[in-house]
Amino acid sequence: MGQLSMNFSEIKKLIRLFEGSEVTELEVEQEGIRVLMKKNSPSIPLQNQIPISTEIVHTQSPEVVLRPAHQKPDRSGLSNILESPMVGTFYRASSPTSPSYVEVGDMVKPGQILCIVEAMKLMNEIESEVTGKVSKIFPESGKPVEFGEPLFEIDPI
Amino acid sequence: MFDRDIYFNFLKTSRLGKELVTLDIVDSTNAWVAERLDEQRLHFAVVVAENQTEGRGRLGRNWLSPPLVNLAFSLAWGTNIDIKNLNTVTLAAGIALCCACQEVAKLTPELKYPNDLVFNGKKLGGILAELRQQGDQNIVVLGIGVNVNTQNNQFPEELQRTSTSLFQLTGMSLSREKLLASMINHLELWLDFLSENGSKLVIEEYRKYCSTFIQREVEVISGSRIIVGVAIGIDDNGGLLVEVSPGVVETVYSGETRFFD
Numbered sequence: 001m002g003q004l005s006m007n008f009s010e011i012k013k014l015i016r017l018f019e020g021s022e023v024t025e026l027e028v029e030q031e032g033i034r035v036l037m038k039k040n041s042p043s044i045p046l047q048n049q050i051p052i053s054t055e056i057v058h059t060q061s062p063e064v065v066l067r068p069a070h071q072k073p074d075r076s077g078l079s080n081i082l083e084s085p086m087v088g089t090f091y092r093a094s095s096p097t098s099p100s101y102v103e104v105g106d107m108v109k110p111g112q113i114l115c116i117v118e119a120m121k122l123m124n125e126i127e128s129e130v131t132g133k134v135s136k137i138f139p140e141s142g143k144p145v146e147f148g149e150p151l152f153e154i155d156p157i
Numbered sequence: 158m159f160d161r162d163i164y165f166n167f168l169k170t171s172r173l174g175k176e177l178v179t180l181d182i183v184d185s186t187n188a189w190v191a192e193r194l195d196e197q198r199l200h201f202a203v204v205v206a207e208n209q210t211e212g213r214g215r216l217g218r219n220w221l222s223p224p225l226v227n228l229a230f231s232l233a234w235g236t237n238i239d240i241k242n243l244n245t246v247t248l249a250a251g252i253a254l255c256c257a258c259q260e261v262a263k264l265t266p267e268l269k270y271p272n273d274l275v276f277n278g279k280k281l282g283g284i285l286a287e288l289r290q291q292g293d294q295n296i297v298v299l300g301i302g303v304n305v306n307t308q309n310n311q312f313p314e315e316l317q318r319t320s321t322s323l324f325q326l327t328g329m330s331l332s333r334e335k336l337l338a339s340m341i342n343h344l345e346l347w348l349d350f351l352s353e354n355g356s357k358l359v360i361e362e363y364r365k366y367c368s369t370f371i372q373r374e375v376e377v378i379s380g381s382r383i384i385v386g387v388a389i390g391i392d393d394n395g396g397l398l399v400e401v402s403p404g405v406v407e408t409v410y411s412g413e414t415r416f417f418d
Contacts, residue, residue, distance in 0.1 A: 085240045087394065089380040089411040119410040120271040120395055121247045122297070124240070124288040142380030144410070147241070 080130055082152040084145040088119035092141040100141070106134050107157070114152055117145060132156040158225075159205060160334050167338035173232065173348070174341035176202035184210050186231035187287060187300035194233060194291050194298075203341055205230040209302075226306040227322070228333055232344070235294045238352050244410075245356040245395045246297050246348070247272045247286050248363045253343035254282060254301065255366055260343075261336045262323045268366040270388070270397045270414045274303065279321035301340070306330050356395060364391050370416050375399060379412030388416070 084090070092100040092115055101113050108114065108128040117124045136153035139145050159179050168174055176198055183189050183206045193199050209229045236243070251272035258274070258281075259265045266274040266281050274282035282303035289296045304322035312320050323331055351359050370388055377384040377399060386401035396408035 086244060087396075087410050088244075091380065119244045121284060121411070122244060122286045122288055127290070140381065142382070144380070144382070 080132065080152075080154045080156060081150045082114065082126065082128070082154060084117055084147060084149045084151050085126070086117055086119055086124060087147050088117040088122075088124070088145060090139045090141060090143055090145045090151065091116040091118065092137070102134050102137075102152075104134050104137055108132060108134060108154065117151075126151065128152075128154060130154055130156050159207060163332060163334035164338050167335050167342075169338075169342050170345040172201045173234070173345040174201070174203040174338070178202055178204040180204065180206045182206065182208040182210065185300070186229060187285065187298055190231045190233050190298050191287060191289065194289060194296055200233050200235045200296065203230055203232045203337070205337065226308075226311065226324075226333075228301070228303045228305055228337055228340075230337065231298055231300045232341070234297045234299065234348055235291070236297065236348075236352060237294060238355075240288070240295065242351065242356045243288065243295060243297065245359045245363070246299070246351060247284050248395055249347040249351045249359045250284050250286070250299055250301070250344060252359070252362055252366055253347040254284070254303065254340055256343040256347075257336060257339040258323065261339050262327050262329075262331060264323065264326055267369055268363065269370060269416065270367055270391075271395075271411075276321060276326055280304075280319060281321055281323065281326075299344075303336070303340075305333050305336060357393065360391060360393060360395050363395070367391065370414075374417040376415045376417075377409050377412045378415075379409050382412075384409055384412075388414075 092102075094101075094116065101115055102108060109131045110127070110129050112128045113125045114128055114134075115126050117126060132154040134152060135155045138150045138152065145151065161177060161179065164177060178199075180186070180189065186204045186206050186209060189206075190199060190202075190204050206229050207225055234246075248268075248271060251268045251274065254274055255266050255268065264276065266276045269275045269280075272284045273280055282301065285300045287298045287300075289298065304320060306324040307320075307322035309317055309325060323329075323336075347359070371390055373388055375384075375386065375388040375397075377397065384399050384401060384407055386399040386407070388397060389400050389406065390398045392398055392408055394408075394410075396410045397414070399407050399409060401407050
């Protein structure tokens with residue numbers, strides 16, 4: 001992961017600009033950090049405080065949690081989709097005789113290995129970056145995956 | 158035993174391999190390094206073992222090697238280059254090992270896709286890499302095994318027909334220390350080259366080392382897929398292009414390859 005290039009105040013500025021505009025969807029990506037803002041309905045007048053969904057999670061603190069571009073929430077904003085960072089073969093276990101790293105329903109935490117994507121004998125151990133529950137595993141083990149292809153859906157806790 | 162002085166006499170790197178860890182016995186040098194990535198001093202270190210009890214091959218397979226005669230080593234290489242370009246790190250490493258064999262043994266192996274060192278169809282060595290993230294850096298742990306001075310009767314029976322060593326090919330007992338230093342010298346050159354130039358030029362060079370496998374029939378077991386066809390080239394991302402039927406080409410990026418004459 002690279003250094004975060006957008007700080008909190010810049011993102012707040014972006015949100016204010018977005019709120020005051022007639023633009024209904026805005027996506028900004030900078031050095032691996034993607035911010036997606038969406039107004040729920042373009043037909044609602046602006047003065048009615050249109051709810052905005054973003055890929056930035058506001059916590060109560062109010063800290064901002066930025067996710068790297070390859071782990072992003074789905075359109076509902078309720079869960080995270082972990083995407084493949086590279087082209088390769090997807091493996092759910094470290095060897096054919098080993099148990100899977102995770103199963104659907106398992107709780108995972110940041111840094112926990114979820115799978116391996118292999119390309120040219122480079123075994124890339126893909127880790128979770130959130131705490132949550134695995135709700136979906138998209139590819140079958142042993143199948144090829146493309147760059148950006150969804151691997152896991154994780155419901156954050 | 159491994160002579161550190163000889164190794165350092167031949168080492169010409171700026172940072173890779175300046176720290177050398179020698180272990181008498183270890184389960185796996187890759188595992189040993191991977192467990193210690195918090196130690197900054199190990200980020201460009203080389204860890205060599207006289208005896209590996211559970212040397213790692215691809216997907217949990219073992220790398221078998223008799224003690225004291227071969228090279229089994231791992232190194233950690235920290236880099237900021239993006240994962241897309243890192244895909245070819247094992248190809249760059251394969252080229253480096255071929256250069257070192259040429260320099261020390263006067264013999265140039267070929268690279269069987271993706272990076273097995275082979276000579277006359279017999280396996281001389283292999284590379285396995287693991288990618289870890291440590292803060293902002295990607296750290297590649299490269300595990301390398303090369304058959305240096307193994308005599309034929311030292312290979313397990315099932316490997317005697319498919320494996321070979323530099324000793325068997327040249328008739329000379331080689332200095333493992335000199336060969337390791339040469340490998341690290343070339344690895345630093347090629348890893349830096351990858352960092353500075355990206356994958357494209359690495360792949361261009363790699364094509365020269367695997368050219369004898371092109372236009373040959375191949376079977377690739379890639380995960381749960383088996384692809385059979387004719388190897389027709391390496392694409393610009395390092396994938397092996399396999400023509401599975403006239404005009405239909407599949408690209409594979411991983412798997413066990415078996416070539417036929």
